Amino acid sequence: MTPVPGSPDPAKMLAEAPFVEVSVDGLVPGGMIEPESAAEAAAVLAEGARHRFACAPIGGGTKLALGNPPERLDVALSTRRLGGIIDYVPTDLVLSVGGGTKIGDVRAVLAEHGQGLPIDAPDDATIGGLIATALAGPRRLGYGTLRDLLIGITVAHPGRITHAGGMVVKNVSGFDLPRVYHGSLGTLGVVVSANFKVLPLPRHETTLLVACDGLTEALAAARRVRGSRLRPTALEVTNSGGAWGMAVRLEGRPDTLEAAAEEIQRLDEGDVWTLEGGESAAWWRDYFAAQDLRLGQDEALLRASVRLRDSAELAEGALAALPGLGFNLPLVAVSPALGTLVVKVRTEAADPATALARGLDLLGALADYASVLSAPVAWKRGFDVWGKTPDTLDLMRSLKHEFDPARVLNPGRFVGFI
Amino acid sequence: MDRAALIDKLRDICGEGGVFHTPSDLMVYEYDGGVDGAVETGRPVAVTLPTTTEQVAAIVKLAHAAGIPVTARGAGTGLSGGAITEEGGIIVALTRMDRIVEVDREDRTALVEPGVINLELSEATGPQGMFFAPDPSSQKACTIGGNVAENSGGPHCLKYGVTTNHILGLEVVLPDGRVVWTGGRASGAPGYDLTGALVGSEGMLGIVTKALVKLTPNPEAILVQLAAFPDIDSASQATSKIIAAGIIPAALEMMDNLCIQAVEPQYHAGYPMDAGAVLLVETDGSAEEVRAVGEEIAAICRECGATEVRIATEQGERDRLWKGRKMVLAAMGRLSPNYYLHDTVVPRSQLPATVARVAEISADSGLPIANVFHAGDGNLHPLMLFDRRKPGDTERMLEAGKEIIKFCVSVGGALSGEHGIGTEKRDYMTLVYTAEDLAAMAGLKNAFDPGGRFNPGKLFPKGYVCGEVRALRAQAIAQKHGIYAW
Secondary structure, eight states, X not given: OOOOTXXXXXXXXXXXXXXXXXXXXXXXXXXXXXXXXXXXXXXXXHHHHHHTOOEEEESSSSSTTSSSOOSOOSEEEEOGGGOSEEEEEGGGTEEEEETTOBHHHHXXXXXXXXXXXXXXXXXXXXXXXXXXXXOOOTTHHHHOOHHHHEEEEXXXXXXXXXXXXXXXXOOOSSOOHHHHHTTSTTXXXXXXXXXXXXXXXXXXXXXXXEEESSHHHHHHHHHHHHHSSOOOSEEEEEEETTEEEEEEEEEEOHHHHHHHHHHHHHHOOSOEEEEEHHHHHHHHHHHHHTTOSOOOTTEEEEEEEOOGGGHHHHHHHHHHHGGGGTOEEEEEEEETTTTEEEEEEEOOOSOHHXXXXXXXXXXXXXXXXXXXXXXXXXXXXXSOTTOSOOTTHHHHHHHHHHHOTTOOBSTTTSGGGO | OOHHHHHHHHHHHHOGGGEEOSHHHHHGGGOOSXXXXXXXXXOXXXXXOOOSHHHHHHHHHHHHHHTOOEEEESSSOOSSSTTOXXXXXXXXEXXXXXXXXXXXXXXXXXXXXXXXXXXXXXXXXXXXXXXXXXXXXXXXXXXXXXXXXXXXXXXXXXXXOOGGGGEEEEEEEOTTSOEEEEEOSSSOOSSSOHHHHHTTSXXXXXXXXEEEEEXXXXXXXXXXXXXXXXXXXXXXXXXXXXXXXXXXXXXXXXXXXXXXXXXXXXXXXXXXXXXXXXXXXXXXXXXXXXXXXXXXXXXXXXXXXXXXXXXXXXXXXXXXXXHHHHTHHHHHTTTOSEEEEOOEEOOGGGHHHHHHHHHHXXXXXXXXXXXXXXXXXXXXEEEEEEOTTSTTHHHHHHHHHXXXXXXXXXXXXXXXXXXXXXXXXXXXXXXXXXXXXXXXXXXXXXXXXXXXXXXXXXXXXXXXXXXXXXXXXXXXXXXXXXXXXX
C-alpha cells in the first residue's frame, strides 16, 4: 500500500517499539506499538508480514488469556490510540467508535441520551476486544450478542484497510463481513472502528433472586420461568457459598415489571429477594465479574454449551464428574435458557495440564462444544483449548489465508491452532 | 461433455421428472421477481429439482467436473437477479426440498429444508406458540433458503432483527460438492462464524440444504395503530419521536398518498383517502405493556399532527389495517402497467430529505413514484411507475433509480436494506466500497469458492472477480517470499 505522507515509517516503528511489561500466555513481545490510525496499523502489519513477525493485538487486556498460547510473538499492537467516539446520532440510534474505546466510556456517553449497548462486559474491555473475543454474558438472553448489534466495521489487515457494513441498521450490500470478524480473535485483522445500533435503556429493571434446595430444583424453577409468559433478559442458575439459586433479570416499564415480579413469586415457593434499578444492575455486574478471565495461578475457567433442553444434564453431569479429576469448583454458572455452563476449576494436582485436558474432554463428551476460556499457561499444553476440531477447519484455514497469508496476526491462538 | 450427455447425467441424479431442459421450461427460469432491464437475465442449460442433499451434492460435483456454473434458486421472488443464472449455467431449484424436518418446542427451533415457504413455517409452528420472525412481503411465496441467501428482512425486523439473527446452523453443499454443517443447536461453535458468512451471501458461497432456525414465542398481545397525517414530514416526525421516547415497536411502516390512492379503493383497509401519509404501528408484548405503549404512541402521533388514530386489537381488524400495506404492490397494477420496486436505506433522520429528493427525481423523470417505507429502520421502497411499451420509459426508470441510490449514499445510506445486490446493483458497489473493501469480500468468496463456480456475476461489479482473485493470489505469493507487495 502507498505510505501515508507524514506517517512514521513502519520499519522504524517496529525497530523502536518500546518494551512494555505485557505478556500473552507467558510470551513477552519485544515491544509494543500503538498506531494512531488505521493506515499506521495496516503498515505495521504489512511490515510484520515482510519480516515474518508475529503480532498480538491488545485492547483492554481483559481477555488475553483466551486462546492457545501464541506460536510466536514479536510485537504487541495496542489499540489504545484508536479510541474515542467517532460519530453518535442518538435520533438514529447509531454509534461509531474507535476499536480501542473502552466499553465503560461508551456506556457513559450513551447513557447521557438514555441509550445503551446492552451487553455484559467489564468497563475496561475495549470495543475491538469485545468484537474479537465474542464472549457474551447472561444478558444475551434478552438482547443477543454484539454480533446482533454490529452494523459496520473498519479493519486493518497486513497492508490493507477495509470497511464492511455501514451506519444504517439494515443493510445487505455485499457479503456480511462484520459477522466474520466477530469472534475471530484478531486473526483476520485489527478492529480500527466499529458501528453499532444502540438501544433505548430500559426504563426500569428488577432482579429476583430465588433460593432453591439444590441444582435440580433451581433448574426446574428456571424452566418454569422460561415456559411462562415472562420474557426475562437474563435467567441464571448459580451456586454461591454452597447454596443454589435462580436469578431472573426483568427490564422494561416499571408498571409491567411489578406484575411480572409478582408472577415469578407465584411460580416459586422459595425465599425471594428483589433488587430494583441500580442495585439490580450492580448485582449482575458482580455476577459476570466472577467469570472474568483474569484468574489466579491455580484456577481455570471452562465453558460448555448444549441445546437448551440438555442444560440440566450438562450441569449435573459436569458437577458429578469434575471433582473426580481433583478439581474444586468455586464457581458454577448455568444459563439454562441459553444452554451454557461456565465453571471455574481449582486444583493443586501435580499435573494440572493433564487434569485440565481430561476436564475439557469430559465436558466435550457431555456437551456439543466445550472450551477452556482461561488457564495458567503451564496448564495449556498438549491440547487445543477450543475443544474438538470443527469439520470446517479447512474452510477456516482458507479464510485465514485470504486475510493474513503470512500469519502475522495471533498465530496459533485460534481454533485448530490457526 | 455435450448438452445431451449432461442432461442424461442430471437425470441419473434427479430422476426423469427432476430435470427441465426444453426451451419453454427453461424460459421461466430466465427471470426472478426483478424488473427486466434492471436485472440481467440468462437462460440455464438445465434446471434441476433435487429432493435430497445427496442429489444437490451430486449435481454440484457434476457441474464442478464439467466446469459449469451453478445457481441455487428458491421461489424466484427475489428482486435483484440473484436466482438467475449466467447464460448456460445449471439452476438448482430447491422447491421440492420443502419438508419441515423437526420443530422443537422446548428449544424453540425448527430444522427445515430450504424450499419451505416462509409463511408456512410460521403457520406450522403457530399452534405451538412460536413463529419465524423474518417476514418479507413475499412471505406467502418466498422460501427459507432464499431468505438465508438474501438475509431477508420485513416489517417486523425493526424489533426482531433480520434473517441472520434467526439462523442457528446450516447444512451446506460447498462448491466442490462436499456437505458440511456450520453452527448448530448449541451456541458457541468454535472458529469463524461461517453461518454468519453464509447468510446474505446470495448463493455465492454454498447451497443451503437444511437450516436450523430460531423460533420466537408468539407475543401475548398485539396492538395495531393506524395514524393518518397531513404530510410525510409530520409522519416522519412522529416516527422519530416514538423512537426517541425509547419505544421500539414491532413494526413501524409508512405509506404516502399515492400508495393510499392505489390501495384503498381496492382493498378497503380504511385508510383516509385525503391523508398525505399514514403510519402503521404494531406493538407487541404483555397485555398491560401493549396498552400502555399504545397510549403513548397515540399521544405522540396526535402531538405531531395526526388527524386520526385508529386502534385494532382483534385479529380481524388488525389484518384489515395490515392488508392495505401488504397489498401495495398488487394495487399498483391499477395505476400503471409496470412498476419498479426500489430498496435503499438511509439514516432514519434523513427520511424527510430523502422523500423530498425522490419527489424531485419523480418530477424530473416524469414518472410517478409512490413511497412505502419501513420507517422505523430507514428502509425505503420507492415504487416507480412506468410503461414498458412507451419508448424511453424503461431508461428513464433506470436513470431515476440511479439518482435515488446516489442520493441515499450521499446522506450516509446503503445500497440495499433487504433485496440484495445481485446483478441489479452490482455496478453501484463502488459507490460505497473501496477496491480494498471489495477485495476483502473477494477473499471470503475465494475461501469458499476458489473456482468461482457458485452464482458467478452477482454482487461484484461486472467483470470484477477473476482479476481481483488473481491479484490476491499474487499478493499471497509475494508475502510468502517476503516481497513487499503493496
